[in-house]
Amino acid sequence: MPAYIHLKIKRQNEPNAKPYWQEFKIPYNPNMNVVSALMVIRQNPVEISGKVVDPVVWECNCLEEVCGACTMLINGMPRQACSALIDNIFKEKGSEKPIILEPLSKFPTIRDLMVDRKVMFDNLKKVKAWIPVDGTWDYGSGLRISEETQQLVYPISRCMTCGACMEACPNVNKKSKFIGPSSIAQVRLLNAHPIGAMHKKMRLKALIQKGGIHECGNAQNCKRVCPKNINLTRHIAYMNREVNSYALRQFLEED
Amino acid sequence: MKNAKVIIVGGGLAGLMAAMKIAEKQVKVDLISLVPVKRSHSVCAQGGINAALNTKGEDDSTWQHFDDTIYGGDFLANQSPVKNMCEAAPGIIYAMERMGVMFNRTPEGLMDLRLFGGVKKRRTAFAGATTGQQLLYTCDEQVRRLEDLDFVKKYEGWEFIEAIIDEAGICRGCIAQNLASMEIKEFLGDALIIATGGAGMVYGKSTNSTINTGSAASIVYQQGAYYANAEFVQIHPTSMLGDDKNRLMSESARGDGGRIWTYKNGKPWYFLEEMYPAYGNLVPRDIASRAIYQVCVEMGLGIDGKNQVYLDLTHLPEEYLNKRLGGIIDIYQNFYGDNPKKVPMKIFPAIHYFMGGIHVNSNHMTCIPGLFAAGECDYMYHGANRLGANSLLSALYSGTVVGPAAVNYINSLDSLAAEKGQKSGAQGVKHQQEIHNKITKMHGTENPYALHAEMGEEMTQNVFIVRHNKNLAENDQKLQEYLKRWENINMLDNNSYSNQTIMYVRQLKNMMELARVITLGALRRNESRGSHYKPEFPERDDENFLKTTLAAWRPNGPQFSWEDVDTSIIKPRKRQYSKPKEV
Incomplete structure (x- = not known):
């Protein structure tokens, strides 16, 4: 059993400040995860050199991998800190090497491991990821949705907007406005709903604007890092076909 | 009224539903939330939402839903609002x-x-098994649309720190602090809705998210709102204990056929099925938690001699489990390693839900005009014990009540906050800036995180499933000491940007105030009812305690009084689950 957990953390005091590294060693306990390790540090924020430092700032909330808040780079991989079990990391990499924590690189850093993922919520606005109901009032039962459709799109509805797919996608970068895999998959979810389908054109149209689905380079990293195992590449491919047939129809009908 | 505005604090199900209802009435909303609303704690609700849809040929009705809820709550819930909720449920779904x-x-x-x-x-x-997540995301989408239409303005990454109450005693909005820049700002509004959820963090570890400190509810209690039935805290029977939190294993696992057991004399003992033949594994949560506690702590029959029993799904078909319980199976496997489809899960009860909360009337308004509360932070629908899958319902339903009620209230006002609230708002900002400056200069010896962990352990030790008056009294003494030790906190973080410790120190004091209400409320209630169980007083005592506990904040501790419960529809009867319920 290892005696301690060694963490190397990339820190940054505020959005425009220069990043720096700090290392910490904390006592090992079984069943810990990266969040619980960070919680131990803040109860006694002392660097490896013995220097007392400011507690590390990070974002977390549910601690059961459903809220999406605690996504960060852990040994270079974008994933949720709460479900990154120390024992598993040790099994893969050994306990000697430090566990490296960095903020996601595709989003502006707020402080330390905390980033601003507002762009993802803005992208949901761009693709109009909602159903334009007339109102929230009760007008009785009515909808029928097949089990098959529900089972097909339910996994998409578990997307936590966590940012892992954006981080892993080479086409999401400073030069592009690519809306990323998760927003494209949301279009499939909403277009599959019987009322959502009545408004599918507005979403398809949104997908062919600047930063839209054509900017996907099919690197397929998104699918590999999605913590909810959403088959993002399959949903993007499906939406690509939908968008193409929409564009063709538009072309033919416009004349 | 033209140019009116409602401030909503909290972007979980209750807050988002209220926002939709208010925007539908063409009134603008400022929505303040600690986190992007899509990350609110409602995502953690797993098993489902109740509504008597009666589509299974079982002759169900909203009346039976109502009776089950009242009976399940051991007759402490006010009956008229609960009846209205059950009748509205199918329409909401x-x-x-x-x-x-x-x-x-x-x-x-x-x-x-x-x-x-x-x-x-x-x-x-x-x-x-991710129903809360799906409901929240759908509300989030609707509110994003309303944001796009300019009806709602979101302030995500802001923390509520004070309600603005003017000289006439009317609430005119709130003061909030930005969690990145640390700016303190007034949000003037004609009604303020607190929809900030539960307070699991008071116990250190619970099934709740880290933002569920109860701080906002505690603040309005300290500003003059009553806090009701604080002693009724739901302890969920099936959770996976952890160092950082206790993770929920949904009741739907048992709803879909899961069985609870441990070994007795070397053989599996399905103790819930034996003790409660009429309901078996599906007894309400307070009953199941007490039974597991009894089996592990009192009889010493926990698995491997530890405080844990099995929640077993292994007899159920794999495809059925994937379709219905995939979400929780993933959680168990990700955090524990074992596959629940092959190996029974090890579980134990944990703090889960607060039946008590901010006292409101049937319009969800507190005793302070203009100040409303909805969702888990109110006290309205669950009495002494909440039935599973009623929390998503009460969160949404209370949102549908509080939204229109706030608009009606505004329409009755003579003047708006923009005019009447400015002076109190400016004073509030100044006052809170002083508090902020004072906290930044705290250089004592107490680490706030360690102090919180210590308080959580005491609360879990003394105000849990089985309660003794001696321990409760000692716990309150401890809490008073913690309040003194809070004064000696060391503000660890010297950075003035995105300083989480400052906010944590603020929350910690509010948690301590709330912990006293929970503890002393439990001490005063000398009976056993729902989740509140005292071996010294094992029976329900309607003569003395069929009453709502009300707490009013005073500088030296809560001042308590009682309020009658609305039992106008169903006459209280004995609650027991060993036999089928008589309706």
Whole structure:
């Protein structure tokens, strides 16, 4: 059993400040995860050199991998800190090497491991990821949705907007406005709903604007890092076909 | 009234539903939330939402839903609001379905329903085992649309720190602090709705998210709102204990056929099925938690001699489990390693839900005009114990009540906050800036995180499943010491940007104030009812305690009084789950 957990953390005091590294060693306990390790540090924020430092700032909330808040780079991989079990990391990499924590690189850093993922919520606005109901009032039962459709799109509805797919996608970068895999998959979810389908054109149209689905380079990293195992590449491919047939129809009908 | 505005604090189900209802009435909303609203704690609700849809040929009705809820709550809930909620439930679910929630379906394409605790009819609509997440996301989408239409303005990453109450005693909005820049700012509004959820963090570890400190509810209590029935805290029977939190294993696991057992004399003992033949594994949560506690702590029959028993799904078909319980199976496997489809899960009870909360009237307004509360932070619908899958319902339903009620209230006002609230707002900002400056200069010896962990352990030790007056009295002494030790905190973080410790120090004091209300409320209630169990007083005592506990904040501790419970519809009767319920 290892005696301690060694963490190397990339820190940054505020959005425009220069990043720096700090290392910490904390006592090992079984069943810990990266969040619980960070919680131990803040109860006694002392660097490896013995220097007392400011507690590390990070974002977390549910601690059961459903809220999406605690996504960060852990040994270079974008994933949720709460479900990154120390024992598993040790099994893969050994306990000697430090566990490296960095903020996601595709989003502006707020402080330390905390980033601003507002762009993802803005992208949901761009693709109009909602159903334009007339109102929230009760007008009785009515909808029928097949089990098959529900089972097909339910996994998409578990997307936590966590940012892992954006981080892993080479086409999401400073030069592009690519809306990323998760927003494209949301279009499939909403277009599959019987009322959502009545408004599918507005979403398809949104997908062919600047930063839209054509900017996907099919690197397929998104699918590999999605913590909810959403088959993002399959949903993007499906939406690509939908968008193409929409564009063709538009072309033919416009004349 | 033209140019009126409502401030909502909290972007979980209750807050988002209120925002939709208010925007539908053409009134603008400022929505303040600690986190991007899509990350609110409502995502953690798993098993489903109750509504008597009666689509399973079981002759269900909203009356039976109402009776089950009142009986399950041991007759402490005010009956008229609960009846209204149960009657509104089917309409709410169908509206959520229209807005996009991907509920599980029957082969005919209708919403499927599953069984839940404390009931005999299938009444729980569900989206796998992530129903809260799906409901929240759908509300989030609707509110994003309203944001796009300029009806709602979101302030995500802001923390509520004070309600603005003017000289006439009317609430005119609130003061909030930005969690990055640390700016303190007034949000003037004609009604303020607190929808900030539960307070699991008071116990250090619970099934709640880290933002569920109860701080906002504690603040309005300290500003003059009553806090009601604080002693009723739901302890969920099936959770996976952890160092950082206790993770919920949904009641739907038992609703869909899961069984609880441990070894007795070398053989599996299905103790809930034996003790409560009429309901078996689906007894309400307070009953199941007490039984597990009894088996582990009092009889010493926990698995491997530890405080844990099995929650077993291994006899159920794999495809059935994937379709209905995939979400929680993933959680168990990710955090524990074992596959629940092959190996029974090890579980123990943990703090889960607060039946008590901010005292409100049937319009969800507190005793302070203009100040409203909805969702888990209010006290309205669950009495002494909440039935599973009623929390998503009460969160949404209270949102549908509080939104229109706030608009009606505004229409009765003579003047708006923009005019009447400015002076109090400016004073509030100044006052809070002083508090902020004072906290930044705290250089004592107490680490706030360690102090919080210590308080959580004491609370879990003394104000848990089984309560003794001696321990409760000692716990309150401890809490008073913690309040003194709080004065000696060391503000660890010297950075003035995105300083989480400052906010944590603020929350910690509010948690301590709330912990006293929970503890002393429990001390005063010398009976056993729902989740509140005292071996010294093992029976329910309607003569003395069929009453709502009210706490008013005073500088030296809460001042308590009682309020009668509305029992106008169903006459209180003995609650027991060993026999079928008589309606």
